Amino acid sequence: MMSFIFIFTACNGKKSSGPEPPEINDKVLENFNETGMPIVNEPITLNFMAGKFVLASDQYNETLIWRTYEEMSNIHINWELVPYDGREEKRNLTLAGGTLPDVFYTMSMPNQDLLKYGQQEVFITMNDLIEEYMPNLTALLDQYPDIRKGITFPDGNIYSLPTIYDPEFTSVLLSTKGWIRQDWLEKLEMDMPETLDDFYQYLKAVKETDLNENGKNDEIPFGATDILGMRDILKGAFGVGNRGSMHAYLDEDPDTGELRFYPLADDYKALLEYLNKLYAEGLIQENIYSIEQNQSYSMGTEGLYGSTVIISPTTIYGEEMGKKFVALPALEGPAGNTYHKATSPLAHMGGFVVTSENKHIPATLRWMDYFYSKEGAKLFFMGLEGETFEEDENGDLQYVDKITNSPDGLTMEQELSKYITWIGGGYPGIVREETFKGSESLPQSLEAAEILRPNMLEEVWPSFTYTVEENNKLSSLQADIHKYVDEMQDKFITGTEPLAKWDEYVKKVEKMGLKEYMEIQKSAYERYKDN
Known part of the structure; x- marks a missing residue:
């Protein structure tokens, strides 16, 4: 078994500092099975505080997966369910002096709290414990070292269990x-856009042509719920955001290889100039900054959008309209045609946190480790074969008819909530293509991913971790700097501030403490690389 010292000293020659892992009681180990099911011989009960999505069941232990897993594991969970929008308040009250649960589950614990309460020994240190009791997670961390680097805090310790997106699940x-609307491209006798200018010409043609043949000038060349989607899919053409989307405004300077705050770069200015051109010519939905989500979805369903940015048109706009859209490829611009919009396989860190109150740590970790396995992921996302899913002739898993066509007239999500609890996100575990049946797994989304895959980034950074002192300084700096950059981005795009004021904008950002902000970010980045 690979030891903790080897993993972390092989890279930087340093031992971790901070709290030691808890000692495990011999009596606890006597009731514990290292492999197989049940996890414990005599039943035990654990107290979980869990975030609950609005559509999820109010009685988790009555759902199929938790009834099934209790029978398998011999572990009963007392679920204290907290509405998603109340998680922050409940977390803070509990950590300030309430009764600790054994586990914070899907409670979206922030990184700064993981470190703060980890160092105070409110949360347990997991490094050695993962190696000893979580073989499935250990195998994933060995296979994907960047995930291990990402979940390791500046003191060398791990205080939570991650949500992992399978790196192969593009x-x-x-x-x-x-x-983009394939049928409109055909009507216009245009090829699929390959460059920024091609895309501009398509948008312009949509605006000038009555493509829906209703006698009105109501076609919207680009429409969506916000401007950020368009900005993000065009970043690669301008060479910004070149380490993925987990960092709002950090990437790697292509000239120096150094960490860069790219909203001050000329490449970013060029991106804003392009977006400003589209907006000024009416090629972007005029009310894109104020439109309600449902209104945008309705307009897409009505067939008014010539292009958009969403997960799946068939999911949002319906089968008939949605299938008219095809994936827009990575567009070529001044910096080439690499596609920069991608998240890290380390999707979240705060979904499973074990507290010092827990007297059954080995069993708790084995309980969670099952969901990092293929069988565990199948149970978590799909339920039980024959009851909630079946395997089709191609070997693919599919929900049964009572899920997809509810006999009670419920939506698929409402019907699923009787059986599973993953809808709403925030869960720890691993998301694999073969067992995840959200919008990203639909044929249309998978086909789009295959089109974009050849142009994807080779390196995507996860979120960085910071010391308590760095967090204290960074929180106020980041709040002010990011707010101003966001505001000016919108003003530059809409033209309420001319790009002639770019130099003034740059100087103001620099005066807001950017040097100290970047010193903190650089320290965090160097630690990430050295882990």
Whole structure:
């Protein structure tokens, strides 16, 4: 078994600092099975505080997966369910002096709290414990070392268990994608856009042509719920955001290889100039900054959009309209045609946190480790074969008819909530293509991912981790700098501030403490590389 010292000193020659892992009681180990099911011989009960999505069941232990897993594992969970929008308040009250649960589950624990309460020994240190009791997660961390690097805090310790997106599951790493109306391209006798100018020419043609043949000038060349989607799918053409989308405004300077705050780069200015041109010519939905989500979805369903950025048109706009959209490829611009919009396989860190209150740590970790296995992921996302899913003639898993066509007239999500609890996100575990049946797994989304895959980044950074002192300094700096950059981005795009004021904007950002902000980010980046 690979030891903790080897993993972390092989890279930087340093031992971790901070709290030691908890000692495990001999009596606890006597009731514990290292392999197989049940996890414990005599039943035990664990207290979980869990975030609950609005559509999820109010009685988790009545759902299929948790009834089944309790029978398998001999572990009963007392679920204290907290509405998603109340998680922050409940977390803070509990950590300030409430009764700790054994586990915070899908409670979206922030990284700064993981480190703060980890160092105070409110949360347990997991490094050695993962190696000893979690073979499935250990195998994934060995296979994908960047994930291990990402979950390791500046003191060398791991305080939570991650949500992992399978690095081979391209569609989920990309999430939302660019889409374009294939039927309108054909009407216009245009080829699929390959360059920024091609895309501009298509948008212009949509605006000038009555493609829906209703006698009105109501076609919207690009429409969506916000401008960020278009900005993100075009970043690669301008060479910014070149280490993925986990960092709002950090990437690698292509000239120096150094960490860069790219909203001050000339390449970013060029991106804003292009977006400003589209907006000024009416090629972007005029009310894109104020439109309600449902209104945007309705307009897409009505067939008014010539292009958009969403996860899946068939999911959002319906089968008939959605199938008219095809994936927009990575567009070539001044910096080439690499596609920069992708998240890290380390999707989240705060979904499973074990507290010092827990007296059954080996069993708790084995309980969670099952969901990092293929069989565990199948149970978590699909339920039980024959009851909630079947395997089709191609070997693919599919929900049964009572899920996809609810006898009670419920939506698929509402019907699923009787059986599973993954809808709403935030869960720890691993998301694999073969067992995840969200919008990213639909044929249309998978086809789009295959189109974009050849142009994807080779390196995507996860979120960095910071010391307590760095967090304290960074929080106020980041809040002010990012707010101003966001505001000016919108003003430059809409033209309410001319890009002639770019130099003034740059100087103001620099005066807001950018030097100190970047010093903190560089320290975090260097630690990430050295882990």
